[in-house]
Amino acid sequence: MQRIPLLDLNAFYDPQSSTLDLKQLLCQxxxxxxxxxxxCIKGTQVSPESVSFTQQTALAFFDQAQxxxxxxKAVRHANRGYTALSELGLSYAMDAADLKADRQAPPDLFERYRIGPVDEFSPALMAPFLTTAYAxxxxxxxxxxxxxTMQDYYRQMNRLSQDLLSLFALVLGLPVNWFSDKVDRSMGSLAINHYPAQLTPPLPGQLRAxxxxxxxxLTIVAPTAxxxxxxxxxxxxxxEDVHVDPGTFVVNIGDMMxxxxxxxxxxxxxxxxNPDLSHGLAxxxxxxVFFHQPNPDAVIDCIPTCCGADRPAKYQSVLxxxxxxxKINRHFKSYLAA
Known part of the structure; x- marks a missing residue:
């Protein structure tokens, strides 16, 4: 089992923390x-009670009649609202040749509710090509x-994402606010993934995701135990299985970062x-799952401290x-072709 590092953000939030503590956090x-x-992270400003209440509210939604x-129900490509069990296949848009079998697997065993920005969302301000990804x-x-409840949790995750980006900036030798003007109209999304108990064997090759x-x-995940x-x-x-300590968040880097x-x-x-069938209802x-994304018009160009004469930029600039x-359109196209 893989034990990914557990980092305590107290060294960032607590003004009494030493410079050495912060430097150690940045190195880790x-x-x-x-x-x-x-x-995994702990020591955030998000209370365990808030996370638990949000999870229980989400479960109450999924416990309703179909x-x-x-x-x-989500309109295809709109990426908002409810998606039923076995209607998505997250591997279908993957390129890797050694994942070919996964691209041909049955759809995933989860249902989802997807939520976008909850404050000051105006489609009129968006470019036409964004109306599906940012509905x-x-x-x-x-x-x-x-x-x-979900609006409140979304706001908490958006703030935590911005704090993490401040840490990222310090790690990269940038001003602490380097990302700020690129994420002040962040278009992230909150995906609530429900994996029902498995009482019968899944199909060959079928996974929860x-x-x-x-x-x-970046992505911030709060799973139930x-x-x-x-x-x-x-x-x-x-x-490798990943061990997640209770009461912590899992954080991972996305393709854009x-x-x-x-x-x-x-x-x-x-x-x-998949769980072992012996677990039954348990x-x-x-x-x-909070997926952070920058402003839609933010230019994703190589971060200045990540390239130079000895390390040229690998990618062209993109909004x-x-x-x-x-990415989203390719996912749906791949799903329909699967």
Whole structure:
């Protein structure tokens, strides 16, 4: 089992922390983002009670009758609202030749509710090509506290993402606010993934979530404690279970940040494994997954400290919105062709 580093952000938040404590945190962060791109964090300003309440509210939504959930069913390509069990295959858009079998696997064993920005969202301000990737939110009428609870959690995750980006800036030798004007209209999304208990064997090759990478800058995950969890793909192609300490968040780098950092940091392929059938109803799992993305018009060009004469930039500049929209459209195209 892979024990990814657990970093305490107290050295960043606590004004009484020493310079040495912060320097140690930055070194640990750079090391793990360059190695697997995965870490756990604690010492955030998000309370465990808030996370637990949000998870319980989400479970109350998924416990409803299928007809009730289907009332807020996502329109294909809109990337908002409810998606039923086995309607997605996260591996279908992967390029790697050694993942060909995963691209042909049955759809994943999870249902999802997807939420976009909750404040000051105006489609009129968006370029036409963004209207599918950044569609307005869809909200259910029940549970009655669902909307306000998810809006509050979204805001907390967006703030935590910005704090992490401040740390990233310090790691890279940049001003602490270097990312600020690139993420002040962040277009991140909150995916609430529900993995029902598995009482019958899955189809051959079928997983809770197939192998994939994330698209954006960073991802923050709050999973419930249940079997059948995260696995990461090692550099030599093996799958390893990831141990997640209770009450912590899992953070990983997305494709856009890997590109932004000129591949100094890595976006690692990962998946969600099936639980053993012996766990029965206890195998039910839920994850709150926040995908952070920059402003849609932010230019993703090589970060200045990540390239130079001895390390030329590998990628051409691209607008963040164009990058994410292309990834999402490719995902749906690959899914329809699967």
């Amino acid at each position: 962060l750079d090391e793990t983002l360059s190695d697997t791109g995965f870490l 007809t009730d959930k289907d009332k807020v 307005p939110n869809i909200w259910p009428t029940t549970p009655s506290n669902f909307t306000v 197939g192998p994939h990478t994330d698209y954006g800058t 249940a079997p059948g969890g995260l696995q990461i793909r090692t550099r030599d192609g093996r799958w 890997a590109q932004w950092s000129n591949d100094r940091w890595v976006s690692t392929v990962h998946r969600v494994a 195998g039910r799992r839920l994850s709150l 963040a919105g164009e990058y994410i929209n292309a």
